[in-house]
Amino acid sequence: MAEIGGMLAAAVLKAAAGKVGDAIGNRIMLQWRFGEDLEVMRDTLESIEAVMEDAERRSIEDASVRLWLKRLTRASYDISDMFDELEAKTTKQSALRKFKVLNPCLTLAPKVGMAVKMKKAREKLNTISNDRHNFCFTAVPQVIDERETSSRVIEADIQGRGQEIRKVIALLTEANTSSEFIILPIYGIGGIGKTTFAQLLFNDTHFKYYKKAWVYVSQTFDLKKIDDSITSQLQKEQGQLIDTQEPDADVPASKKILIVLDDLWENDDFKLEALKISLKLIGSGGCKVFVIATTRDADIAQKIQTTEAYKIEPLSTDMCWTIIKQIVGFDGRSDKETLKDTGKEIAKKCAGVALAARALGYMLRFRNFNGWVSVKDSGIWNVSTSGYTTSPYDNVLASLKLSYSSMLPYLRLCFAYCAIFPKGHKMAKDDLIYQWVALGFINPSDDVSSWQHGGNCIEQLLGMSFFQHSKSPSIEINGIRQIPMNVRLHMRLQK
Template sequence: MAIGEIFLSSLIQVLLDKLVSMGLDYAQREGISPTLPYKCEKMLETINEVLDDAEDKQLDGDHLVKRWLDNVRDLAYDLEDLLDEFEIEAAQAKSEAESSTSRGQLKRKFPFFSRPHSLTSETKLLEIADRFEEIIKRKSLLSLRKNVVDRSQYTDERLPSTSLSETQFSGEKEEEQILELLTGEAENGNTTLSIVPIVGMGGIGKTALAQRLYNDAKVSSYFEKRAWVCVSDVFNVLDITKTILRSITEVSDEGEDLNRLQVKLKDSLSGKKFLVVLDDVWNENYGRWTTLLKPFEAGAKGSKIIITTRNYTVVSITGASSYPLKELSLNNCISLLAFHALKMKNFERHRDLETIGKKIAEKCKGSPLAAKVLGGLLRDKRNPDQWEAILNSRMWDLPMGENDEVIRVLKLSYVHLPSYLKRCFVYCAIFPKDYEIERDELVHLWIAEGFLMEEDQKIIS
């Protein structure tokens, strides 16, 4: 589903909020018929009522519905632009009213209060209302159904529960093995540098396992130097070397070329036992891999490089034996889902949800991340109909590649977000993969875009 398509449902709700809060007030101030913004509001509500069904049918490849949604989106953007104009003018009027000493001065300084401007605004609203009517007529021909289940507005009170720590379901055996490999003197005495690949499907817990190992007290005391790099799909030897050197020396050398940086890194690691984690590696180029490894040859015996990857070809170029993480068993997946949805290890106290919960857990295909996300999505829902809506979502029928259950689950989770959070979430797509986003900076960007109302800002902060 494209970003523009999943953005629509959140935009509709934002427009409704704006129409309710400012449409009538602006119409009264500008001498526009108050029935116009009210009419637009009601037609927008009618569209919003069938939006879930329309988006589901679009997923099934209904081209007529897709065209209808495209028209709705175009109209929504035009209405948003007009409401933004109203909002700017209202802010200007308020600011001037506070500093002006008379109403006469206000009218002379702001000609938009004159009748010609009102006629322009009314003409634009009439045009938008006419387009709304045409879209409503076409809606009837498409047989779109009203939303059966509201995806985001449930407010069930959480049942009281005691503090419960999450049981670790994946990687326990592998963690013990790798920990022994990292710190075992017998193994470390025979080799200068060892590569430890952790491999498995997306969301299986590779990075989480690497983090536990990296932060283990025994590991911290065993290695003199440690560094962590999130590599992702761009295997840039220069950038990776810079990041490792910065972690090892705590000094930035942004202007250096690769050769000079690798000499510095080699000198910094010479004779020292180190641990480097290369997270999320996709590189299949043997030449780049060997170039990256050159400085590490100077380290002391027992030095280690952990890599996490989904790609077994990556493992093959390292020449090392991999540590594959297996999918969760169904029972463990059910337990993990129950923990995050109900704060319990099973469904014993929620027998009405047990059958549906097990079927949802099967959808996770052994992915702990999928189970956690779905559990979080269901955490405030105690009505079996709400769980059925998740189980029967058309999102499960989306064409995906192998092991893409996490993508389906994340999309499903997005659909059930409150409208103001949907806009904020989609905005994050402008950042590149693995970009480190500063929280406060992001919130300010959301505010600048007008995504957050005053009450939303309080929730986010």
């Protein structure tokens, strides 16, 4: 699979071009007398920008194009850094001149040094620009509807899991007859809906009178943290169940416990055994303990199970198509009959993965028939992400990559920046927007402030399933209530 870093090239190039444009329009910056260099650099960047969509599309299968994009990305970063340095030096000199402490002789060395950097940057960019002719790239018109930048996505209703929910509850009930302590793992590939499935179980009326605890385990396994979280949640619920006991219940409600361990990655036998012992001790006072653990790894599921693990099944193509239809507002579209067959073909490519269906639905939301066909026929679907053999992950990552490639350049930068956070990291919305603005990824327009623009970016990333709302309670920063979000990094982003 082509590196996502190659697809980041357009966003980085756009940022560099913006800094060149700002420098051209800044009279103070032009005191450095780089006007001609700036004009040439701007024209070169504009020429490259015109063919970027074709270059990114071809990078999927062509290693030489990926290498060209990688060089372009590095050059664009260098240009951005150079203008940051130029702006800093200009600001410093302006301040010194204001207080009449600037010796004209001291300005020569910085100008010479910056002139050398400017020349090298321009030559490198010219070389990359000339190399593009070897690939015969063509300019492709942008098909993304601008309305998408401000659209609010209503997440599709949960589809196709009702029968499975009943089946898992039956398995737990059957295991309950022979054991007071049960661990039932639920496993399957990433994005197939394990967490959502566990949430449906957690909130099912069958467990209405149970004491319950939900723990997000993540790739960083910390047994003490897991124990503390379970203990605090169960203690909090203890008092809430006293007055809700059903008179004909066979076991007091307070003696039934449901624990969900979501996203378990730990594969070490000793640590998993310690976890099982810790969970079993919770029921040492005569409680019946039911544990549901979600994991991607069948081996982990087998190691921790006390009753046979449940492999979550892919959704049917019809269910994936239903999710897509709900997100794109299919029933209200005038062209729905034209789109139906193409939409069903796209739904097949989801491989029964809910995450893929949601991501594709959001991407198709404002596209016309030709846009839907381009998604269906994209070469991304034909490239294995796992080497020479196919993998269940291939279509999932392909759908997410299509979503990523459909983003406008500034949104790619915003999401790529989040690669500094690990999967599942909780971010405060306001903090993230502050960081995007400070880095120059988002800027105000005549109609929208930087703050509103940042909010729109977050809404889009939530809708595309690259972010998700955290289950943690809201927090306050500087007196402002904020709802944390989790990062879902299904792709490794590289420069």
